[in-house]
Amino acid sequence: MAETKTYREALREGMVHGMEQDENVILMGEDIGVYGGTHLITDGLIDEWGPQRVMDTPISEGGFTGAAIGMAMMGMRPIVEMMTWNFSFLAADQIIQNAAKVRYFSGGQVKVPLVIRGPNGGGVQLSAQHTHSLESFYGHFPGLKVVAPVTPNDVKGMMITAINDDNPVIFLEAGALYGTKGEVEEGDNSVPFGKARVAREGDDVTLIAYGRQVNLCLRAAETLEEEDGVSAEVIDLRSLRPFDEDAIVESVEKTHRAVAVQEQWRWFGVASEVAAIIQDRAFDYLDAPVIRVSGAEVPAPYARNLEVAGFPSEDQVTNAARRVLYIEEK
Amino acid sequence: MAETKTYREALREGMVHGMEQDENVILMGEDIGVYGGTHLITDGLIDEWGPQRVMDTPISEGGFTGAAIGMAMMGMRPIVEMMTWNFSFLAADQIIQNAAKVRYFSGGQVKVPLVIRGPNGGGVQLSAQHTHSLESFYGHFPGLKVVAPVTPNDVKGMMITAINDDNPVIFLEAGALYGTKGEVEEGDNSVPFGKARVAREGDDVTLIAYGRQVNLCLRAAETLEEEDGVSAEVIDLRSLRPFDEDAIVESVEKTHRAVAVQEQWRWFGVASEVAAIIQDRAFDYLDAPVIRVSGAEVPAPYARNLEVAGFPSEDQVTNAARRVLYIEEK
Amino acid sequence: MLWNRPMGAIKTVYEVVKSVILFAGSYLQEGRGDSMSAENENSGNGDVESREEGGVATSTDRLVDLYRNMVLVRTFEEACQKGFRQGKVGGYTHVYIGEEAVATGFLDSFKEGDKVITAYRDHPHALLLGSDPKEVMAELYGKGTGLVKGKGGSMHLFDVERGMMGGYGIVGGHIPLGVGMAYAQRYQETDHITQLYLGDGSMSQGAFHEAANLAGLWGKGGMCPCVFIVENNQYGMGTSVERTTAMTDLAAKFDAYGIENEKVDGMDIEAVLECAGRVTEQVRESGKPYAVEALTYRTAPHGAADFFEKYRTKEEVKEWRQRDPIGLLEQKLLDSETIDEDGLQEIKDEYKEQIDEAVSFADESEEPAIEELYTDVYSGEDEYMGEE
Amino acid sequence: MLWNRPMGAIKTVYEVVKSVILFAGSYLQEGRGDSMSAENENSGNGDVESREEGGVATSTDRLVDLYRNMVLVRTFEEACQKGFRQGKVGGYTHVYIGEEAVATGFLDSFKEGDKVITAYRDHPHALLLGSDPKEVMAELYGKGTGLVKGKGGSMHLFDVERGMMGGYGIVGGHIPLGVGMAYAQRYQETDHITQLYLGDGSMSQGAFHEAANLAGLWGKGGMCPCVFIVENNQYGMGTSVERTTAMTDLAAKFDAYGIENEKVDGMDIEAVLECAGRVTEQVRESGKPYAVEALTYRTAPHGAADFFEKYRTKEEVKEWRQRDPIGLLEQKLLDSETIDEDGLQEIKDEYKEQIDEAVSFADESEEPAIEELYTDVYSGEDEYMGEE
């Protein structure tokens, strides 16, 4: 049985589910308590759970992330909010050098059940320092798990999975979609990591994305259907590390064509990995090169028109699809 | 006219060349002065140039890197030593949020002529926290330039180019090769960024690498010649941002086959970008998928045998080449 | 008429905030043209004499100049909030309402060649250094005529020619830059100094610690003429200083770096002025850093977007509005009969008009050309590394 | 025979360093078997009584125990340096020679359930908590029998069962972890505490600042039973404290976080013992952090690899060797006739033998199985994400 909820509500529900299961699950972060959370994800929770389960921290991303790693090594299961992932560069050393590796360099003596979550990606004119998509940035490092759910049901289900995971999970939320609604299953709807989701079935071309761009691809697919009679399959990767190689390979074996779409920058990004995987594992099935559609190769600008121009557009996606189908671009 | 010098000497020569040209060029870093530099790159320079041109700093990677950015915005041209790049995660915010972007979000009012240099990559049992190859980590960000010279001549020439560049340059040295020798041109031997180097000419397969793995590929090429009569071309990318797409595309148009080799982890790494570029731009020329050879997907271990097993080996490279040539592996 | 005239029952915090604005708005009618940037040049170049005397007895003319500057800032900030609510200003936007005396007092000591760097609450710093309000407002409106071509927005105002080295969005992230700038000023053998503004909340950041330590260290050799100006408005977003550190004497935190420090009443423009004059001269002479904790209060919400202020009471805000720096100075000017209500009114009208013009200019300006998306990524040959 | 018997003319710093080792080596001959780990359990469990009396008058037996512990550490470190020069120990290796009294004194106050975390100079902490010297040496030798299976090496010793939460290689990076561990100890309602060791150089790091601030803040609510033990050996690699900060009173730096602090003579084991006993109890009671700056000196080079010590003079090293903690205690034990030269010799022989055995064990052990490369990346189903 499912209900319609916003991404924000579903996310909170996933966290609360975890807090109900285990008192070692606590929330930490800047202004998540008294202030109510900058994006209101945790609004009201401190009243219900008190300041120990919902802990406000000073503005010290590196410090409190490191402290949370120490807590996790002691058996607690902290969920750390990065007010936005843009601030996580200050915690990069703690995340990459400690959270990701301490299990390995301790010879398996410790584990780090830690979730670090927050809004990822841009879209509301926050400009250069406040607009990043960090999937590949963190996805590069062994020891971390990295997920990027886009539907309300997935954000709840993957949060539950993340909380139950004994490893550090980088939980990248579609910040621009906190208010969007969708069906959300009641109770424990755990969504496994490493399994992509077929967001739309199709036969002629595979559009591969994650996060906000999944919706862009779905719109593009509709347009392709209407304008070009093309049946596009849309795959939502949702989990970048572990990564579901089979899902994209199987789809391409069916469609023989693929377009990888990402908001992040092209160089050394997810789309390049997708293209590398497909050419490696579906070489003989490909009828055209995998085309990558990425954000403009510039720091994010403030002006609305520039920002919009810098993100992947539906036109870019539909035309990329047309190109791999060798049909007229529009 | 050229002389045989070590990578270390050539690197120092490049820096000194810059210091002689312009007194705004200063060296900053931990223990680079009085102590002589952990890797002896700057050994003796403080005696010659004094503590203002060769400045020891406290152990504050973020702080002094940020200060150097401020100096660069004022017209100085600091060369900051990261004792090893592993410590740069502490400066990631300064590098990515300020150095790379301040020109953009100031509407072009400032520039940041800054070089950040140090040893990159592993190989001497430094284990998990002290073994990273950060090419793609920094190469992802617009606003930065990222280079990784492997020959003594290139390390000098690219350092001179880096010092003269008005943008922040991430200068990734082959730490394991500081003692290796090679011909180095006298005087200003500036090597342009964004131009790959053909380290060995060949017709049957293209081996693409940078840094230490170029030497690995050269050895593999010899083996392929001797054991399989295969003529392998070896391309040293040396500059990751900007990146010389044409060089690899042209080579593959000739050889129809490519292997990309890197010490770094596979996911979202340079080799994946190489494969994505080739399948995109040389699709019709490819006779086999581009194979990627990467370091083991684990934090670096300490034990010698494990460390060696974790790095790309000559066998892996030769066999990858044999695979794309559809000949028997050994 | 004074800022603190009773405003009647207040229902919600939103109304409190709105009421300041409306009320403040109410004293703004038509008036004389814009003499503002001229004004500003004056204060920008600094009335050196009285400062070198220690500047304790501030000449009444100067007080009026300072009043003008504060009204300029207040008027601009109110227009900016209005623009935000109209959806014409986007992104994160933070105003300085209630804190005007701090930047106004310190920038009065600004001398040609000095540098200023701050965080994202940066409108007053640009305006007081003489940036054209038209261009500043146009930046907030995301227009090509903006101070940084519409590329940075509210958080990233730069006017390098005038010494404004930028507003930065990462809390604490600009502090090392400012320290490096101060170092460069000495390395390049000038007698310029850097005014480095930071918030109370930013002092929890490692960047603050590392930069302050470098400043203290370099200062030993007279190589760091940096004035740390802590705009202690008592909150970092919704977190009070008490909830952010066990040791709440922010000035004293600089002891750990061997940096001389003091506190000043950030609501009293004369106190700030005296402190600023004395401290900036000392730093200019010595090349050693100095820290001033200016106690002030943000009567506006943290960001233009948030109106639910669970973290503080209406009463607290009301209390503090009693010490509004503009209100206090108005009172002083009236009591000393330096100026009368009409005089004050004229000044307000003048800036009202100037800011109205700035708003129209911003509103009517064009968005940046799309090509601008791809420029200023690199200096020199613009290497755009993607497909346009 | 005493450590400070004249050693004749010293030519180079290398020789100075070598000479300590050779000389020290010279007092090591064959002897009785290994009673060491038993010893350690004792000191590990802590001689609570005398501590609760304030432990000022240390019982002579305890002094002998402490002497044994310091000899254990010294003997191990010398063997480790030897192994490094033989090329059997790789990577970065840092020894504790000269600093033994600090960890020895503080870990005497260790109680079951407490946690210890430190940087990369971590051999003594593991040994004193009772880790088997065989396994520690095997780790340094990179063998599968090592304390962490040969995966971490010298900088990453863990023995979680015994409370050793690890050695870490990023300067300052472990400090936030330790503070979080202390918080967890209270959150989980235990009366355990965390001993957090850090170097003088690490205090320039932002991580130190942020973590200390959190500790002070959480301590207000009694939620951070963390003892910060600053191993001030006066240098971070080649950089003296004076060249790293303008304010060199490291204990006082904790004032900025509202953390009580004091200094102790890190060469005087009795002083350290008294301080450790008192401070750990206070922290255990209050749940509030406390900082101790132990003034000590590293007579060995920073890392086993470097012998050119341009940054300090032979004389300085010589000076400090006069206050070698082991030498001082030997003198004390002899003067008080607690033990005679033969007694001391017996102890040294005992540990010499034990460490010789550890070395042989390490030497003869197998390298880790290659499969080990791919394990311990993730907890649970081991998801290796590459091709083997």
Ligand SMILES: Cc1ncc(C[n+]2csc(CCOP(=O)(O)OP(=O)(O)O)c2C)c(N)n1
């Ligand atoms: C590193 C980082 N963390 C969090 C934020 C979100 N944020 C923006 S302003 C702010 C509060 C800063 O408080 P303070 O330094 O006192 O400055 P004020 O806003 O009071 O002027 C926070 C937490 C940020 N911009 N950067």
Ligand SMILES: Cc1ncc(C[n+]2csc(CCOP(=O)(O)OP(=O)(O)O)c2C)c(N)n1
């Ligand atoms: C972040 C970081 N920067 C630099 C280094 C290199 N390094 C290793 S030890 C050391 C000195 C640390 O000094 P201190 O904290 O006093 O500890 P000590 O070695 O004296 O015990 C440095 C700079 C490092 N490991 N990590």
Ligand SMILES: [Mg+2]
């Ligand atoms: Mg504040």
Ligand SMILES: [Mg+2]
């Ligand atoms: Mg030290």
